Amino acid sequence: MIDSHCHIDLDVFNANRTEILKRCIDIGISRILVPGLSVSQFKSLLALSYEYPNLDIALGCHPYFMKGEPCQAVVKQNELALNTLAKKHKDKFIAVGECGLDGNLSLDFDFQKAMLQMQIELAIKYHKPLILHHRQSHNELIRLLKQNEFPHGGIIHAFSGSEQIANTYIEMGFMLGVGGTITYPRAKKTRGSIKTIPLEFIVLETDSPDMPLNGFQGEINTPLQLPLVVKELAILKQISEHEVIEQTTRNYNKVLSL
Ligand SMILES: [Zn+2]
Numbered sequence: 001m002i003d004s005h006c007h008i009d010l011d012v013f014n015a016n017r018t019e020i021l022k023r024c025i026d027i028g029i030s031r032i033l034v035p036g037l038s039v040s041q042f043k044s045l046l047a048l049s050y051e052y053p054n055l056d057i058a059l060g061c062h063p064y065f066m067k068g069e070p071c072q073a074v075v076k077q078n079e080l081a082l083n084t085l086a087k088k089h090k091d092k093f094i095a096v097g098e099c100g101l102d103g104n105l106s107l108d109f110d111f112q113k114a115m116l117q118m119q120i121e122l123a124i125k126y127h128k129p130l131i132l133h134h135r136q137s138h139n140e141l142i143r144l145l146k147q148n149e150f151p152h153g154g155i156i157h158a159f160s161g162s163e164q165i166a167n168t169y170i171e172m173g174f175m176l177g178v179g180g181t182i183t184y185p186r187a188k189k190t191r192g193s194i195k196t197i198p199l200e201f202i203v204l205e206t207d208s209p210d211m212p213l214n215g216f217q218g219e220i221n222t223p224l225q226l227p228l229v230v231k232e233l234a235i236l237k238q239i240s241e242h243e244v245i246e247q248t249t250r251n252y253n254k255v256l257s258l
Contacts, residue, residue, distance in 0.1 A: 001230060001245045002252045003032045003223040005131070005157050005177055005205035009048050012209050012220060021052050024223050032223055035098035035131050036060035039081040046089065058131050059085055059093040060119055063102050063112050070111035079118045086126050094256050095154060096123035097131025104135050113140065120148050129154035129255055138165050145172055153255055158207055160190040163197065170201045175255045179205040180221065183214035183232050195236050199247045203255070204229055
């Protein structure tokens with residue numbers, strides 16, 4: 001099984017990262033995608049991917065990690081830095097992201113859009129899929145993707161939303177990232193959408209260290225929780241866990257051209 005979204009590079013895992021990754025292999029987690037967060041983080045991400053060959057990495061700027069004044073000069077500065085890294089490591093990063101739009105963040109929304117547009121262009125230039133973050137931003141995200149006629153698809157991380165929105169992303173070549181949210185009975189809308197969406201368009205994720213599963217609130221989430229996501233998805237779709245694992249693994253490899 002594959003964790004398509006896990007921030008195992010963050011400092012919170014410094015004390016037990018090696019142990020966790022070893023146990024992941026023991027329980028059958030064959031690959032883990034660690035998203036990019038900023039230009040400055042990429043160097044350590046790269047080092048980590050050489051240290052642990054079962055990690056896949058992406059290159060990008062997450063809106064949460066933007067520093068400095070939100071202005072065009074900062075967009076330009078990041079564009080230059082990302083392009084330099086992309087050129088140098090084009091065979092090493094498998095996607096552009098984690099990028100996206102967060103409607104709950106106080107960060108200027110036009111600036112977020114400019115940063116995303118710049119990264120969509122980067123993904124087009126290097127023929128890479130996107131790892132997209134969304135929060136109260138589906139309409140704008142979909143508009144930008146359509147406007148760019150984005151051809152490489154990718155993953156909508158921690159998908160939540162209606163079946164109609166899910167289908168719009170699927171038609172554009174995206175897979176939907178499904179994680180701990182479906183373990184919460186109160187997440188009725190998302191559980192309902194995920195139940196209806198064909199398994200062919202779903203990838204698994206934990207979003208560790210965030211998004212603890214139901215029953216683990218307040219704890220640091222780890223990729224070792226992935227089997228519980230598999231279990232819940234199998235119950236929701238009334239299929240075997242084996243089928244969930246096989247199909248989501250195929251989906252991951254397909255959308256990331258592996
Ligand atoms: Zn993330």
